[in-house]
Amino acid sequence: MEKIKHTTVATNGINMHVASIGTGPAVLFLHGFPELWYSWRKQLLYLSSRGYRAIAPDLRGYGDTDAPPSITSYTALHVVGDLVGLLDEFGIEQVFLVGHDWGALIAWYFCLLRPDRVKALVNLSVVFRSRNPATKPVDQYRALFGDDFYICRFQEPGVAEEDFAQIDTARLIKKFLGGRSPKPPCVPKEIGFRGLPDLRTLPSWLSEEDVNYYASKFSQKGFTGGLNYYRCLDLNWELLAPWTGAQIKIPVKFMVGDLDITYHIPGIREYIQNGGFKKDVPGLQEVIVMEGVAHFINQEKADEVSSHIYDFIKQF
Numbered sequence: 457m458e459k460i461k462h463t464t465v466a467t468n469g470i471n472m473h474v475a476s477i478g479t480g481p482a483v484l485f486l487h488g489f490p491e492l493w494y495s496w497r498k499q500l501l502y503l504s505s506r507g508y509r510a511i512a513p514d515l516r517g518y519g520d521t522d523a524p525p526s527i528t529s530y531t532a533l534h535v536v537g538d539l540v541g542l543l544d545e546f547g548i549e550q551v552f553l554v555g556h557d558w559g560a561l562i563a564w565y566f567c568l569l570r571p572d573r574v575k576a577l578v579n580l581s582v583v584f585r586s587r588n589p590a591t592k593p594v595d596q597y598r599a600l601f602g603d604d605f606y607i608c609r610f611q612e613p614g615v616a617e618e619d620f621a622q623i624d625t626a627r628l629i630k631k632f633l634g635g636r637s638p639k640p641p642c643v644p645k646e647i648g649f650r651g652l653p654d655l656r657t658l659p660s661w662l663s664e665e666d667v668n669y670y671a672s673k674f675s676q677k678g679f680t681g682g683l684n685y686y687r688c689l690d691l692n693w694e695l696l697a698p699w700t701g702a703q704i705k706i707p708v709k710f711m712v713g714d715l716d717i718t719y720h721i722p723g724i725r726e727y728i729q730n731g732g733f734k735k736d737v738p739g740l741q742e743v744i745v746m747e748g749v750a751h752f753i754n755q756e757k758a759d760e761v762s763s764h765i766y767d768f769i770k771q772f
Contacts, residue, residue: 460500464520465513467541468534473520474542476511478504481575482548483769484539485512488557488581489682490632492519494669495556495755502762508552508769513542515559517681519673527613530684532565532692540570549573552769556580556754558685567704568696576707576772577739578765580753581718583710583728586736587700593689600722604642610686616649620679623650626671630655633662633670636750638720661756704737709768711761713749742768 460477475493477500485496493512500510514521516538517530524530539562543551553574555563560582567574588596597607610616620628634655635641643649658664710733712719719725727733734740744764746757754761 457497457501460497462520465542465545467539467545468537470516470522470524470538472513472516472522472538472542474511474513475500476509477501478507478509480507480509481769482509482511482543482546482551483765484543484551484553485510486539486553486555486559486562487512487515487518488555488559489685490629490670490674490679491557491559491752492670492673494519494666495752496554498758499554499754499762499765502759503766506766506770511542511546511551513539515562517677517684519677523677523681527684527687528691530681531688531695532562533569533695535562535685536566536569539566540573543573550575552765552772553577554579554765555582557582557751558682564704565692565696567706568699568702571704571706574706576709576769577704578709578711578768580711580761581713581716581751583712583718583724583733584704584737585727586703587693587696589697589700592693601640601642604644606641606643607686607689609643609645610683613680613687616683617678617680619648619650622648624671625675626667627654629667629670629674630658630662633667633752633755634659636715638715638717638750640717640721659756661758703735704739706739707768707772708737708740709742709744709764710740711744711746711753711764713746713751713753713756715748715750716753717751719745 460475465472487495493514496512503510517523553563560579564584631652
């Protein structure tokens with residue numbers, strides 16, 4: 457870990473913290489919520505030892521990267537802009553892209569907006585869904601799961617932050633990262649996230665040291681930056697209207713755990729298995745469903761995920 461280099465890069469009007477290691481073809485890792493560059497630490501070491509330059513930024517709003525105050529500064533266009541600026545700063549023409557959770561969504565957007573900068577993509581947890589011109593995403597979630605669904609809960613500025621502030625940050629991180637229920641997370645207002653059950657023991661892949669690293673960064677930065685990505689879901693939908701019906705033609709490998717909440721959203725399994733996913737992503741070459749694995753697949757099964765990434769990108 458001490459060989460990982462930490463730099464700050466000026467890009468797209470913000471200062472971005474970037475962890476990187478190794479030389480060779482570049483692999484860019486994009487984290488989700490509530491995560492950091494640190495979520496990819498094992499993949500950075502694995503791929504750098506196999507001849508790749510592994511790069512993992514804290515995305516805008518997270519960790520040691522700037523967090524602009526305005527909610528509307530967290531759209532897909534902003535975040536992809538940050539990453540294009542990062543590649544330019546590093547003198548990198550094309551990358552292998554790897555994303556998880558929100559990082560996966562950003563990776564899909566990256567491939568839609570700047571396919572010329574991506575050699576191939578390995579995406580975890582979140583499938584690409586072609587834009588539905590008839591319904592906004594938050595309305596779709598509300599119709600499926602009701603107002604208590606966590607994404608709906610996150611929409612109102614300040615409300616989730618206030619809820620999170622009522623509990624020790626390390627305890628909150630454990631609740632988020634250690635959850636294994638594939639059911640959609642619905643959190644009634646009166647219970648709040650603070651009322652979710654505590655983990656009795658940490659999973660084997662998560663140490664107290666890991667939890668404390670996340671907790672220290674989120675204690676300093678707060679959660680608003682990460683939550684603002686959710687608050688831009690409908691705005692992204694509006695901004696990406698010109699890309700309605702656009703497909704992802706870059707070579708893609710997709711991985712998900714069979715206990716992942718995203719895999720249990722109604723219709724997703726059928727979409728993956730019955731050809732809908734391949735229709736929207738003609739470049740899709742492989743789908744891996746890992747048994748007994750929950751949402752934080754890149755940390756829970758770090759070695760297997762690293763090996764899957766390597767096996768895929770070494771073909772190109």
